[in-house]
Amino acid sequence: MADLQYQGHLHNLQKELMAEYYADLTASAEGSGVPAAYLLIGGNPVELLRAFDILPVFPEVNALQLAVRKQSLPHIQAAEFMGYSSDNCAYVKADIGMYFAGRKTPFATIPEPTLLLCNYVGCNVYLDWFGHLSEYTGRPAFQLDIPFIRTQSGTPSRDDIIYVLRQLERLVELCEEITGKRLDQDRLRESVRLSSETGALWSKIKHLTKQAPAPYDAYFDSVTMMAPLYCLRGTPQGLRFFETAYAELAEKAAAGVGPLETERFRYVIEGPPPWPHLRTFRDMFSRWNAVAVASTYSTVGGLWEFGFVHDPDHPMESIARHLLEWNLTNRNFLQRYAQIERYLEEWNASALVIHSVKSCRLFSAGQGDMREYFTKRGIPTLLVESDLEDPRYFSEAQMRNRIDAFFESVGHRTAVQGASS
Amino acid sequence: MNTPVLQESLEELVERCTLAVETPGFAEAEAWKREAPCRAIAGCFPVYSPVELFHAAGMLPVGLAGGGNRMEIAHADSRFQSFVCSIVKSTLEQGMTGALSSFDALIFHSICDPARNLASVYARNFPDQKVEYIHFPQNLGTPEATGYLAREYERVMVSMSELTGRQVSFDDVRASISTYNQVRSVIRDLYAIRSDTPHLLKTRELYPLVRYGHLVPPERHLEVLLRAREGILAREGRPKDRIRALLVGSFCEQPPLDLIAAIEDAGCYLVDDDFLQGRRWFTRDVDAEADDPYYALADAYVDRSVPCAVKHDIRTSKADALVERARVHRADAVIVLCAKFCEPALFEYPLYRKALQAAALPHISLEFEEKMWVFDRIKTEIETFVESLLFS
Numbered sequence: 001m002a003d004l005q006y007q008g009h010l011h012n013l014q015k016e017l018m019a020e021y022y023a024d025l026t027a028s029a030e031g032s033g034v035p036a037a038y039l040l041i042g043g044n045p046v047e048l049l050r051a052f053d054i055l056p057v058f059p060e061v062n063a064l065q066l067a068v069r070k071q072s073l074p075h076i077q078a079a080e081f082m083g084y085s086s087d088n089c090a091y092v093k094a095d096i097g098m099y100f101a102g103r104k105t106p107f108a109t110i111p112e113p114t115l116l117l118c119n120y121v122g123c124n125v126y127l128d129w130f131g132h133l134s135e136y137t138g139r140p141a142f143q144l145d146i147p148f149i150r151t152q153s154g155t156p157s158r159d160d161i162i163y164v165l166r167q168l169e170r171l172v173e174l175c176e177e178i179t180g181k182r183l184d185q186d187r188l189r190e191s192v193r194l195s196s197e198t199g200a201l202w203s204k205i206k207h208l209t210k211q212a213p214a215p216y217d218a219y220f221d222s223v224t225m226m227a228p229l230y231c232l233r234g235t236p237q238g239l240r241f242f243e244t245a246y247a248e249l250a251e252k253a254a255a256g257v258g259p260l261e262t263e264r265f266r267y268v269i270e271g272p273p274p275w276p277h278l279r280t281f282r283d284m285f286s287r288w289n290a291v292a293v294a295s296t297y298s299t300v301g302g303l304w305e306f307g308f309v310h311d312p313d314h315p316m317e318s319i320a321r322h323l324l325e326w327n328l329t330n331r332n333f334l335q336r337y338a339q340i341e342r343y344l345e346e347w348n349a350s351a352l353v354i355h356s357v358k359s360c361r362l363f364s365a366g367q368g369d370m371r372e373y374f375t376k377r378g379i380p381t382l383l384v385e386s387d388l389e390d391p392r393y394f395s396e397a398q399m400r401n402r403i404d405a406f407f408e409s410v411g412h413r414t415a416v417q418g419a420s421s
Numbered sequence: 422m423n424t425p426v427l428q429e430s431l432e433e434l435v436e437r438c439t440l441a442v443e444t445p446g447f448a449e450a451e452a453w454k455r456e457a458p459c460r461a462i463a464g465c466f467p468v469y470s471p472v473e474l475f476h477a478a479g480m481l482p483v484g485l486a487g488g489g490n491r492m493e494i495a496h497a498d499s500r501f502q503s504f505v506c507s508i509v510k511s512t513l514e515q516g517m518t519g520a521l522s523s524f525d526a527l528i529f530h531s532i533c534d535p536a537r538n539l540a541s542v543y544a545r546n547f548p549d550q551k552v553e554y555i556h557f558p559q560n561l562g563t564p565e566a567t568g569y570l571a572r573e574y575e576r577v578m579v580s581m582s583e584l585t586g587r588q589v590s591f592d593d594v595r596a597s598i599s600t601y602n603q604v605r606s607v608i609r610d611l612y613a614i615r616s617d618t619p620h621l622l623k624t625r626e627l628y629p630l631v632r633y634g635h636l637v638p639p640e641r642h643l644e645v646l647l648r649a650r651e652g653i654l655a656r657e658g659r660p661k662d663r664i665r666a667l668l669v670g671s672f673c674e675q676p677p678l679d680l681i682a683a684i685e686d687a688g689c690y691l692v693d694d695d696f697l698q699g700r701r702w703f704t705r706d707v708d709a710e711a712d713d714p715y716y717a718l719a720d721a722y723v724d725r726s727v728p729c730a731v732k733h734d735i736r737t738s739k740a741d742a743l744v745e746r747a748r749v750h751r752a753d754a755v756i757v758l759c760a761k762f763c764e765p766a767l768f769e770y771p772l773y774r775k776a777l778q779a780a781a782l783p784h785i786s787l788e789f790e791e792k793m794w795v796f797d798r799i800k801t802e803i804e805t806f807v808e809s810l811l812f813s
Contacts, residue, residue, distance in 0.1 A: 079771075082771050082774075083770050083771035083774045083775075083786075084767075084768075084770075084771055085767035085770065087504065087761075087762050087764060087767055088764060088767050088768060089764070120559050120560075123534060124531075124532070124533050124534050124537075124731075124764075124765065125534070125764065125768075127559055127733045128733075128764075128765070128768040131733065131735065132768075132771070132772065134735070135738070135740075135772060141735050142560075143559055143560040143562075143733060143735055144560070145558050145559040145560040145563065145566070147556040147573075148531060148537065148554070148556055150540075150553075150554040150556060157576070159569065159572050159573075159576075163565055163569045166563070166565045167560065167563055167565065170563060332537075332540070332541045332554075333537070333538040333540075333541035333542065334541045334544065334545055337545075356502055358502075358504045360534075361504075361505065361533070361534040361535050361538075361764060362534035362537070362538070364502060365501055365502070365505050365509065365534055365535035365538045365539070366500060366501055366505075366535070366538040366539065366541070366542045367502065368498075368499050368500040368501060368502060369500040369501075369542045369545070369546070372499070372500065373545070385502065
């Protein structure tokens with residue numbers, strides 16, 4: 001018990017592994033000869049790039065790292081000076097501002113892309129973002145067109161799967177052209193196997209918060225673990241991180257230890273975090289002893305906790321299914337309602353917090369309807385607004401007031417219900 | 422519906438179309454539906470919709486174009502946030518206030534993120550209406566795109582057939598393609614007339630003539646357009662001292678008619694625009710004789726459609742296409758007029774600006790909202806811009 005600290009071994013391991021990853025980016029930028037491909041978080045076929053030894057670069061992760069380190073605003077303003085609107089996604093603006101500032105960040109020098117792999121999973125902004133990067137860098141862009149889930153059943157059609165598979169085959173041809181190597185099927189299977197085991201562990205970690213107290217915060221801690229999940233997935237290092245994380249968190253669960261001294265409220269949270277004010281935002285919940293037991297944002301890259309695993313025996317098809325079906329952003333908005341409902345019931349949460357962000361309309365547009373839906377079902381629901389990258393849209397006092405009032409009212413409601421039962 | 426179009430003057434036709442466009446509701450479509458049993462209305466969200474499919478299924482495809490400036494958004498504001506564009510909210514508001522209650526189906530497309538979520542929100546709030554969502558390929562360079570889109574169209578047709586109980590043959594689809602080809606051909610003519618002789622056809626006239634097609638069957642629209650073309654060709658007049666401007670950015674949410682008039686009054690001949698872009702989507706006729714008419718429609722989308730912010734085609738540069746379009750129309754300047762909060766349109770601007778500057782083409786960038794009432798400020802800005810060009 002004595003060594004069960006909140007900032008445990010896995011936090012140090014994450015820092016170490018991410019530092020190695022960013023060192024690889026810097027080495028590529030400085031001419032190590034390792035080709036780099038930019039790609040997006042949603043879904044994403046990183047396993048295919050691993051099979052070619054192409055280094056994945058995630059502009060979204062870079063943008064959020066800039067925001068967390070309070071470095072995003074000058075880049076956003078530089079992009080606005082170029083003509084980008086205050087209503088354009090601030091991830092894009094921070095990334096483009098950073099690109100024209102020489103690609104130097106406090107964590108790495110970001111390499112020029114050899115390939116711009118736009119995996120269009122859910123978000124139309126992805127297409128514009130990578131189209132603009134292609135214009136600025138002069139590097140080839142490949143748009144992997146992933147049809148949005150739009151069937152009654154909530155699953156892709158056979159046509160959808162075949163369509164994506166054909167495009168993946170063309171992507172393989174392009175990677176072969178870029179690297180001068182043929183696709184090594186064994187390496188692809190190995191990378192998919194590593195992802196499969198990593199995903200299974202991540203799923204087990206997600207299910208640990210079903211118990212009370214939750215052994216970690218499934219929003220503030222989960223979003224931190226997303227960095228190795230995306231940047232290192234399909235590698236032995238990525239698997240090692242999740243083996244360590246599961247062991248440590250399972251131990252905490254067994255010992256009944258959580259991130260707070262007492263767990264008073266269990267809530268589900270929807271929407272990306274306000275990265276420039278992450279600590280401040282977290283404290284607004286911690287002071288109420290409120291723990292997020294599930295979050296939708298932590299499933300943008302994949303929905304492993306609902307049963308998805310990569311299949312090393314059918315690597316390309318499982319990559320296609322991951323892109324099409326098994327990530328939050330390619331699912332329709334009502335499927336997200338169903339996901340939240342599952343969290344509320346199976347993870348035993350009593351409230352929903354919706355963090356609406358101006359930058360991401362795919363995530364946010366229509367969340368008022370979501371609030372209406374859950375409120376009518378008797379779930380206390382709070383909707384607050386800020387941004388995921390632009391620090392100018394975070395009003396600390398107003399946000400604190402709203403969150404305080406919400407938990408006060410949930411507490412009152414719980415007390416009244418307790419008294420009457 | 423029985424007004425004798427052939428006896429009306431051009432001015433009367435424009436007035437009729439303007440009144441229809443500016444009057445809230447869908448009275449003509451509802452009257453059409455009442456005329457026979459088994460008729461159905463499909464509401465098509467912008468920008469482009471394959472209207473031929475709905476027409477072939479015995480439906481009237483009605484174009485949704487927002488709520489204009491005569492609608493107060495009272496309910497939808499609580500469902501979509503302040504930073505979401507107006508047409509998303511006004512479409513939902515129309516549903517919530519019963520304006521779309523006679524519609525049997527609503528069709529949304531993969532044009533932007535709020536439109537995508539609107540499809541879900543609409544479906545949840547109005548379970549008695551069929552909601553379809555068409556995925557347009559976002560990689561037009563991939564050889565599979567056309568076949569995929571053709572199958573997507575067939576899927577939608579099966580869905581519509583279930584709704585109307587009507588089996589649709591290839592010949593039905595070919596006939597609808599042919600009808601809409603005729604409509605698009607006349608619209609192309611009218612646009613060419615305006616570009617060549619903008620003093621003979623104002624945009625404030627052309628726009629309602631085209632938009633009338635959102636509200637009535639294509640056969641009816643064709644009658645009006647043909648008669649209008651006759652009237653325009655009979656006109657006489659001389660050009661005034663104005664700049665020839667190309668206007669882009671308003672392909673989805675539509676500006677109020679008074680705003681279009683204000684831009685013209687500020688000293689511009691609008692020689693080309695992207696209002697109601699979906700009604701002029703194809704650069705040439707769709708093959709109405711094709712063995713597979715679904716494939717013909719898809720093929721036209723993939724290889725013979727206009728550049729648009731909501732259509733992603735890495736084979737070509739939209740900024741280069743804009744400069745070329747300005748050259749073809751002998752435009753003196755470009756007006757970038759984007760709907761407020763329209764992320765796809767706003768994303769075009771930095772690359773447009775770069776290309777326009779490189780081509781030494783003057784431009785001005787402005788934003789509008791469909792619910793705008795006051796146009797003085799925007800008119801003054803354009804007047805200043807025009808004067809800077811005329812007197813430089």
